[in-house]
Amino acid sequence: MLISTVVDVSGILADPLRFRIVDLLANEELCTCHLVELTGAKQPTISHHLKVLRDAGIVSSEPVGRNTYYRLRAEALQSYALMVSEIADRAAGATRDRLPCL
């Protein structure tokens, strides 16, 4: 599923280990074994999170020999950041009036 809403992407960034993976992939492409090494997490755990990230379109994967390399899709993160930013903009420009209670 590629249609990711703000709620969906937020949920994905909400897990510490998954965010760590995103942060690591922001620097360079890495394969599963690297991420296992760098995070100290078990391999099935990493694979699970990578699947979540891939299904949401936040990372892309490419098999290289026996390994699978993962790359962060910057556009996906940017579009998410933009959506959040637009909500903030709306709030900044909102009226100061208060809706009275019934």
Place this chain on the structure above:
Amino acid sequence: MLISTVVDVSGILADPLRFRIVDLLANEELCTCHLVELTGAKQPTISHHLKVLRDAGIVSSEPVGRNTYYRLRAEALQSYALMVSEIADRAAGATRDRLPCL
């Protein structure tokens, strides 16, 4: 607690109802009763989410008579959006080289 990390704020935006509250507050200040009306959720549920949002510094509250009005803190959302955006920027400028496996 006011020191909100990316993971924390992400977790807060990850709940559909809580995001709905944030989205509604982006337009205007509202009190608890309004949010109960607009969302159809039970009052304790709304109060709970408002507490979470307030503890994270995403909304501020002001008592007005028997009511409590809530306001979205645009700066908080903007700073979060910026942090996410910076990660995306890092990814966009990252090297295409792949770290070899050991």
Place this chain on the structure above:
DNA sequence: ACGTAGTATAAATCTATGTTGATATCAACC
């Protein structure tokens, strides 16, 4: 001071999901 309305808190329940151990898949090398 009492009753009422709006809101907040507490305890209990339920659901979603992260983690784990075991196993399956799949490519490379002999």
Place this chain on the structure above:
DNA sequence: GGTTGATATCAACATAGATTTATACTACGT
């Protein structure tokens, strides 16, 4: 073709957190 190494999937378990019912708090009106 069989073995090995890397990764993915599966089932079971554990935990975090959202929702609910009940209750407490607080300000206003009479």
